[in-house]
Amino acid sequence: MGAPTPTKAPSPVASQPPPATPAMRQYARFKAQHPDCVLFFRMGDFYEMFHEDAVLAHATLGITLTQRTKGVPMAGVPYHSVEPYLRRMIDAGHRVAVCEQVQDAAEATGVVDRAVTRVLTPGTLVDEALLDEGRTNRVAAIDLLVGDPPAAVLASIELSTGTFELVDLPAGRVVDEVVRLAPSELLYAEPADGLVPAVIEQIRNAMACSLTPRPPWTFRPAEARACMQEHFGVATLGGFGIADDDPALSAGGAVLRYLRETQAPNDDATQRLGHLRPPRRQSMDRFVTLDATTLYNLEIERTMRTGATAGSVLSIFARCRTSMGKRQIRDWLCFPLRSLEAIETRQRAVAAIIEDRSLADTLGDQVAAVQDVARIAGRVSMRRATPRDIVALGVSVARAPDIAGLLDDRPAFADALQRLRAIAEPLAALAESIGRQCVEDPPAHLREGGLFREGVDAELDEAMALQRNAHRWLAEYQQGLVSDTGINSLKVGYNKVFGYYIEVTHAHTDKVPDTFSRKQTLKNAERYITPELKTYEDDVTSAQSRAIERERILFESLCNTVACESRGLAAFADIVAELDVLLCFAQVAGRHGYCRPSLVSEPRMDIRQGRHPVLDESLAEQFVPNDCILGSDEDDEAATLALITGPNMAGKSTYIRQVALITLLAHTGSYVPAESATIGLTDRIFTRVGAADELHAGRSTFMVEMTETANILHHATDRSLVILDEIGRGTSTLDGLSLAWAITETLAARRCRTLFATHYHELTSLADEHDNIRNLHVSVREWGDKIIFLYRILPGRTNRSYGIHVARLAGVPAATVDRAAQLLETLAVHTGDPAPPSSPPQQMSLFTEYIEHPAVEALRALDLTTLSPLEAFDILRGIQERLDDP
Numbered sequence: 092m093g094a095p096t097p098t099k100a101p102s103p104v105a106s107q108p109p110p111a112t113p114a115m116r117q118y119a120r121f122k123a124q125h126p127d128c129v130l131f132f133r134m135g136d137f138y139e140m141f142h143e144d145a146v147l148a149h150a151t152l153g154i155t156l157t158q159r160t161k162g163v164p165m166a167g168v169p170y171h172s173v174e175p176y177l178r179r180m181i182d183a184g185h186r187v188a189v190c191e192q193v194q195d196a197a198e199a200t201g202v203v204d205r206a207v208t209r210v211l212t213p214g215t216l217v218d219e220a221l222l223d224e225g226r227t228n229r230v231a232a233i234d235l236l237v238g239d240p241p242a243a244v245l246a247s248i249e250l251s252t253g254t255f256e257l258v259d260l261p262a263g264r265v266v267d268e269v270v271r272l273a274p275s276e277l278l279y280a281e282p283a284d285g286l287v288p289a290v291i292e293q294i295r296n297a298m299a300c301s302l303t304p305r306p307p308w309t310f311r312p313a314e315a316r317a318c319m320q321e322h323f324g325v326a327t328l329g330g331f332g333i334a335d336d337d338p339a340l341s342a343g344g345a346v347l348r349y350l351r352e353t354q355a356p357n358d359d360a361t362q363r364l365g366h367l368r369p370p371r372r373q374s375m376d377r378f379v380t381l382d383a384t385t386l387y388n389l390e391i392e393r394t395m396r397t398g399a400t401a402g403s404v405l406s407i408f409a410r411c412r413t414s415m416g417k418r419q420i421r422d423w424l425c426f427p428l429r430s431l432e433a434i435e436t437r438q439r440a441v442a443a444i445i446e447d448r449s450l451a452d453t454l455g456d457q458v459a460a461v462q463d464v465a466r467i468a469g470r471v472s473m474r475r476a477t478p479r480d481i482v483a484l485g486v487s488v489a490r491a492p493d494i495a496g497l498l499d500d501r502p503a504f505a506d507a508l509q510r511l512r513a514i515a516e517p518l519a520a521l522a523e524s525i526g527r528q529c530v531e532d533p534p535a536h537l538r539e540g541g542l543f544r545e546g547v548d549a550e551l552d553e554a555m556a557l558q559r560n561a562h563r564w565l566a567e568y569q570q571g572l573v574s575d576t577g578i579n580s581l582k583v584g585y586n587k588v589f590g591y592y593i594e595v596t597h598a599h600t601d602k603v604p605d606t607f608s609r610k611q612t613l614k615n616a617e618r619y620i621t622p623e624l625k626t627y628e629d630d631v632t633s634a635q636s637r638a639i640e641r642e643r644i645l646f647e648s649l650c651n652t653v654a655c656e657s658r659g660l661a662a663f664a665d666i667v668a669e670l671d672v673l674l675c676f677a678q679v680a681g682r683h684g685y686c687r688p689s690l691v692s693e694p695r696m697d698i699r700q701g702r703h704p705v706l707d708e709s710l711a712e713q714f715v716p717n718d719c720i721l722g723s724d725e726d727d728e729a730a731t732l733a734l735i736t737g738p739n740m741a742g743k744s745t746y747i748r749q750v751a752l753i754t755l756l757a758h759t760g761s762y763v764p765a766e767s768a769t770i771g772l773t774d775r776i777f778t779r780v781g782a783a784d785e786l787h788a789g790r791s792t793f794m795v796e797m798t799e800t801a802n803i804l805h806h807a808t809d810r811s812l813v814i815l816d817e818i819g820r821g822t823s824t825l826d827g828l829s830l831a832w833a834i835t836e837t838l839a840a841r842r843c844r845t846l847f848a849t850h851y852h853e854l855t856s857l858a859d860e861h862d863n864i865r866n867l868h869v870s871v872r873e874w875g876d877k878i879i880f881l882y883r884i885l886p887g888r889t890n891r892s893y894g895i896h897v898a899r900l901a902g903v904p905a906a907t908v909d910r911a912a913q914l915l916e917t918l919a920v921h922t923g924d925p926a927p928p929s930s931p932p933q934q935m936s937l938f939t940e941y942i943e944h945p946a947v948e949a950l951r952a953l954d955l956t957t958l959s960p961l962e963a964f965d966i967l968r969g970i971q972e973r974l975d976d977p
């Protein structure tokens with residue numbers, strides 16, 4: 092996306108010298124009406140830009156800068172390949188007003204009539220070439236309400252598919268929810284002082300989104316409500332479940348008015364935007380709260396390090412068959428559900444697909460055959476559909492009965508089936524009508540002709556027959572002339588410039604009858620025309636244009652029929668998108684051995700052999716699974732907070748993230764990467780990664796870290812999951828430790844499920860005093876001067892004083908090693924390194940106590956670092972057992 096700056100008007104045209112020609116006067120008028128847009132001004136086969144727009148186009152699009160008249164810079168792009176240029180302009184953060192010739196140039200007396208037919212902005216694109224098929228493209232409006240407590244309302248529309256949603260938010264969550272919704276463009280009421288409001292600044296810093304200031308009156312409740320009522324043709328919005336004094340209407344009306352202005356500046360906007368669905372009032376309480384930091388830390392859509400999609404959680408689920416599914420799955424991952432019933436409905440469907448291989452295959456094939464019905468329906472309403480769109484739509488909705496048939500008698504799909512049945516009839520009629528009227532392989536553009544079948548329309552048939560018979564008539568006519576004149580080489584031909592002609596070589600000029608009139612002289616032949624041929628030519632040419640015109644009328648009427656079904660089409664698109672995502676869930680679950688999590692109402696967690704979904708895929712069997720038990724009702728495991736210690740690179744961050752991801756996935760209805768999982772319903776997932784974490788270096792400060800932590804402490808409930816990774820590190824050791832200590836105590840008292848990976852080993856003593864806190868550590872083994880990571884999470888605490896142990900193993904005299912350990916203890920407080928444990932840890936005794944044992948000697952000959960962690964672990968465990976039991 093483009094530069095996330097509020098659009099600033101380029102300097103006004105008024106600063107230019109007065110335009111010299113009528114066309115340029117017209118240009119100046121349109122430019123004045125759209126001062127914040129680059130104006131693409133249609134002149135014949137080109138869209139031209141002038142003045143500063145031309146200079147901008149030259150810089151942005153790399154097209155040549157010329158001069159129209161002296162001192163007037165001009166740059167142009169050919170009309171038939173304008174799409175890529177439009178896209179680049181929008182991607183660069185600009186707005187474009189497209190000004191078309193709305194009159195046939197031949198009919199114009201003087202300058203041809205022109206009009207701005209649409210305004211393109213990042214959030215309002217609908218053309219296929221301008222959009223990513225797998226990404227929703229929303230335009231949203233935000234209205235900050237003054238009140239106690241302060242709140243905000245957010246309205247968003249996906250113009251290409253017509254979805255329209257309204258939500259309200261506590262002011263504190265505005266930035267997070269905007270980031271999660273990820274609109275391409277955000278409208279806000281421009282304050283009187285013209286400054287950008289603080290929240291909008293925060294949004295600008297948090298994401299790439301085009302920010303568009305709008306006149307404040309468009310947000311006024313009365314105007315906004317009137318706009319909504321007019322558009323949907325209702326006297327009250329009650330029928331949509333929205334009270335007429337609902338505060339969210341301000342944002343809803345503002346975004347709707349913006350679309351009406353930009354998309355149909357001269358047209359009947361209600362008809363053009365006829366595919367917009369009535370607004371749906373959403374409550375954010377339906378979804379597990381995920382803030383922007385959590386989406387970022389868990390790498391849901393992109394990785395932290397590179398920002399690429401590859402390696403993200405979304406990439407694991409990139410197996411959808413339709414564009415609609417691809418867009419849907421992003422929303423399902425970012426908006427996990429809170430309701431047990433809703434989650435289980437999805438789970439049941441996934442289970443049904445997993446259990447029935449043939450259902451998976453046939454349903455998969457049916458779904459795959461459905462084109463992007465949601466966006467096609469949008470283009471039809473907006474009068475931007477092509478013949479191929481219509482045919483694809485017909486073929487797609489024709490699948491509805493087959494899909495319904497597959498879901499029949501399957502309780503897991505009862506809801507989808509019921510919705511499908513409700514729209515089956517009109518969709519079948521639509522499919523039939525399109526299939527009956529249109530050819531299977533339509534032309535790309537209507538102007539090429541040939542979309543409609545024979546027998547659909549008598550007038551079109553007649554015009555087509557004339558064209559088709561042209562060849563035969565001409566052949567016969569030529570035959571007749573040859574025998575009449577006796578010129579065997581006589582030919583009847585056609586070319587674009589001169590039309591039809593009779594060609595006779597100069598050698599036979601004397602045999603040419605008087606009825607031939609000379610038309611064109613070639614080097615060795617003469618071309619003629621006859622009254623008969625002329626009449627024929629006129630007939631054929633007019634037949635052609637008649638056919639095209641006839642097709643245009645038929646197409647428009649077909650589009651109207653389709654537009655009338657926009658509700659049914661939207662519902663069909665939703666069902667297909669859902670089925671597609673469910674199929675994808677089933678496929679991922681099957682391929683990677685996921686299990687069906689059981690969601691329970693008690694706030695607990697019991698994951699057995701859990702894996703990190705991304706590393707699980709990239710490392711495959713090299714990945715070491717781990718359990719996670721928190722807040723279980725069995726007495727000995729009642730702790731809700733676990734402190735995880737272990738050296739760098741041991742797998743702490745991976746472990747705590749995997750627990751968060753399994754929890755998140757469980758709430759989407761997906762299966763999860765584990766052997767079994769019981770997960771208490773969760774209201775929020777918080778993650779905080781300390782400022783000193785290398786991944787975070789340069790991006791975060793201790794201040795940010797503490798602000799984020801404060802947010803957790805304010806909002807975490809006993810239903811929340813909290814993931815803390817090395818927080819407190821960005822300040823002096825004692826400050827950091829004290830803070831970490833206090834935070835741990837607070838979260839333990841709150842009884843929210845918490846995983847805290849920490850380098851503060853001092854914290855582990857908290858577990859001695861609090862039943863609710865337990866220690867975990869990541870196991871490692873030392874070999875020679877190397878550490879082998881086993882990635883296994885084990886109960887109990889650990890230390891990181893490997894240096895001392897390495898020294899001991901290396902044969903440093905015992906007295907020196909002891910002195911070093913002593914020094915470390917006193918230094919630890921100042922350096923921030925953890926103090927050594929009071930007793931040698933379990934895992935170290937392996938080598939220190941049995942150092943002379945022959946098994947250890949033998950092991951030394953092996954380079955354990957070349958083994959996989961599991962192999963190394965198994966070998967070491969085997970040895971440990973032999974040593975323990977001599």
Ligand code: ADP
Pocket residue numbers: 706710713714715716737738739740741742743744745746882960
């Ligand atoms: P820490 O947070 O303890 O420094 P990380 O969680 O960042 O360690 O893990 C470091 C690397 O170790 C990861 O990038 C991954 O390659 C590997 N790793 C982590 N956990 C596992 C595991 N369970 N199985 C296999 N490899 C793992």
Ligand code: MG
Pocket residue numbers: 740743744745784816
């Ligand atoms: Mg880490």
